[in-house]
Amino acid sequence: MRTAFTDELLELAAQDERVLLLTGDLGFTVLEPFAERFPDRFFNAGVAEQNMVGMATGLAEAGLHPFAYSIATFASMRAYEFLRNGAALHELPVRVVGVGGGLDYGHNGVTHYALEDVGIMRVQPSVTVIAPADPAQARAAVWATAELPGATYFRIGKASAPIAGLDGRFELGRAALLGDGEDVAIVALGPMAKEAVEAAALLSEEGIGATVAVVSSLNPSPVDDLAELLAGVPLAVSAEAHYLTGGAGSLVAEVIAERGLDCRLVRCGVREMPRGDTGSQAHLYETHGLSAAQLAGATLGALGLARRPTQ
Amino acid sequence: MPPSPGTQDYRALAARIRHLVIDESMRAHVGHIGSSLSIADILAALYGGVLSLDGDDRDRFVLSKGHAALALYAALHGVGRLDEEELHTYCADGTELGAHPEHTLAGVDFSTGSLGHGLSLGAGAALAARLQGSGRRAFVLLSDAEHNEGSVWEAAMFASHHGIANLIAIADVNGQQALGYTRDVLDLEPLAERWRAFGWDARDVDGHDPAALAATIDELDTRAGLPHVLLARTTFGKGVSFMESQIAWHYWPLSDEQYEQAVSELDAATPAQAGAA
Numbered sequence: 081m082r083t084a085f086t087d088e089l090l091e092l093a094a095q096d097e098r099v100l101l102l103t104g105d106l107g108f109t110v111l112e113p114f115a116e117r118f119p120d121r122f123f124n125a126g127v128a129e130q131n132m133v134g135m136a137t138g139l140a141e142a143g144l145h146p147f148a149y150s151i152a153t154f155a156s157m158r159a160y161e162f163l164r165n166g167a168a169l170h171e172l173p174v175r176v177v178g179v180g181g182g183l184d185y186g187h188n189g190v191t192h193y194a195l196e197d198v199g200i201m202r203v204q205p206s207v208t209v210i211a212p213a214d215p216a217q218a219r220a221a222v223w224a225t226a227e228l229p230g231a232t233y234f235r236i237g238k239a240s241a242p243i244a245g246l247d248g249r250f251e252l253g254r255a256a257l258l259g260d261g262e263d264v265a266i267v268a269l270g271p272m273a274k275e276a277v278e279a280a281a282l283l284s285e286e287g288i289g290a291t292v293a294v295v296s297s298l299n300p301s302p303v304d305d306l307a308e309l310l311a312g313v314p315l316a317v318s319a320e321a322h323y324l325t326g327g328a329g330s331l332v333a334e335v336i337a338e339r340g341l342d343c344r345l346v347r348c349g350v351r352e353m354p355r356g357d358t359g360s361q362a363h364l365y366e367t368h369g370l371s372a373a374q375l376a377g378a379t380l381g382a383l384g385l386a387r388r389p390t391q
Numbered sequence: 392m393p394p395s396p397g398t399q400d401y402r403a404l405a406a407r408i409r410h411l412v413i414d415e416s417m418r419a420h421v422g423h424i425g426s427s428l429s430i431a432d433i434l435a436a437l438y439g440g441v442l443s444l445d446g447d448d449r450d451r452f453v454l455s456k457g458h459a460a461l462a463l464y465a466a467l468h469g470v471g472r473l474d475e476e477e478l479h480t481y482c483a484d485g486t487e488l489g490a491h492p493e494h495t496l497a498g499v500d501f502s503t504g505s506l507g508h509g510l511s512l513g514a515g516a517a518l519a520a521r522l523q524g525s526g527r528r529a530f531v532l533l534s535d536a537e538h539n540e541g542s543v544w545e546a547a548m549f550a551s552h553h554g555i556a557n558l559i560a561i562a563d564v565n566g567q568q569a570l571g572y573t574r575d576v577l578d579l580e581p582l583a584e585r586w587r588a589f590g591w592d593a594r595d596v597d598g599h600d601p602a603a604l605a606a607t608i609d610e611l612d613t614r615a616g617l618p619h620v621l622l623a624r625t626t627f628g629k630g631v632s633f634m635e636s637q638i639a640w641h642y643w644p645l646s647d648e649q650y651e652q653a654v655s656e657l658d659a660a661t662p663a664q665a666g667a668a
Contacts, residue, residue: 100522123518126545130511130545131511131545134514135511135515135518137501137511137512138451138501138515138516138518139515141516142520143523144519165504166508166512170501
């Protein structure tokens, strides 16, 4: 997904000379094409994320469109106040690119797990938050956000396989729906759509019909799409490589509560700070109940409880 | 020998800024007075002649020590860019003239208030000018305590590495911070040597001689070479005897008696033509 995003960024830069790329000394084998093609518009800011994002504000004030690239944890948290008091406050087109959202950096440990980036970005009313589910969505998101006048945060995962049936559909403020089951809606944050689609297939074998809602755009969030979907199902299961608070699960809870929907919510996400347990992404998904089988199991369990009075 | 007209103009603007700082802080009953008085002469130099203030190619100015915003409002008023009625809304409900500057106010390019952001903003603004082939400059007015922030040094490293010569930092070196003297909190000296070690053209200057400050800035090569920092040696609370170098005046507002004394001291020191302004 990283390469898809940066390939598209290269194309955007070719068409739009306002586009600059700053990096916090990260992006080995990914950013070289940009640096070679646009050497005057590429700056390695060094391992100094605060200054990188602060400078981006100064560049954007003059009409430029700087992209500031780092690992998602550093890009989102180390420079957070600089984005908040900078591009967010001044409503300037700074694009912060955080690579490796969620548990993507498996073996690297908790310092590299972005488990709250969507939450802390989403609370800023003027920051658009984009979490593409697959490479095609990442490409589409580059163009869909190109003219946004304010700040954007991209959570760019490592997943390289396309999500079946998504076909690169991406629209700001919209959720992409996969399937049309009416027993449960599985609301997946970005790349978690892969597990959600597999969970839906497992549920289908059990006679349970699921619709997967892929949430890749927050601020604007797909509130209307979710409200329409959740009005027609008794159960929503949110799935995200993110802490339970602040991400997709919180968004679903907000929609259900504010629209007064009769829909139960089960949130699947990271409940505790992962300490002393690193490994592959698959291992970590198992640890935190995010594998497809576990999502299906959580759904069945919730439906079982829901069905108890009528049995 | 009488001072040159230029020198007199700068002195008059500085005196006007000091009077306005005292009047408006009294009106609003808020503090940060000493910090504002500390930079009155620096702002007189900048707004009295150094800064190009109009159009997209105007110089950019970042008041990184945003808590001295009142001095900036006074300077803008002193050069006819902020009317009196609006100035009088300082710290009132619904005003754009808060205790820290807001970019929504005409004449303010960047909102500030959290220390350590301004040099990065200025570095970006100066780099943008270079990328766009503009001769405009970016000025950043830092506090000395602000040098405690690591981000200042991140920006310093970037600017010197990339030879951003159109970036001019001015440090208000009054030796004080909120809870004590800088030498007791986190000693900054030797400050000029530290900036030079980071690759900057660093100069110690008198922060209370606006004409000399303006002349020094005019001599800087902002087309090529090193970024510049002027370490403006100042006295906190300059011009009001009971505030000078006193830690408490970082926060305190004025009483009626203190206001009367401050005004009489400023009047006594004011060049003749400034009193009528």
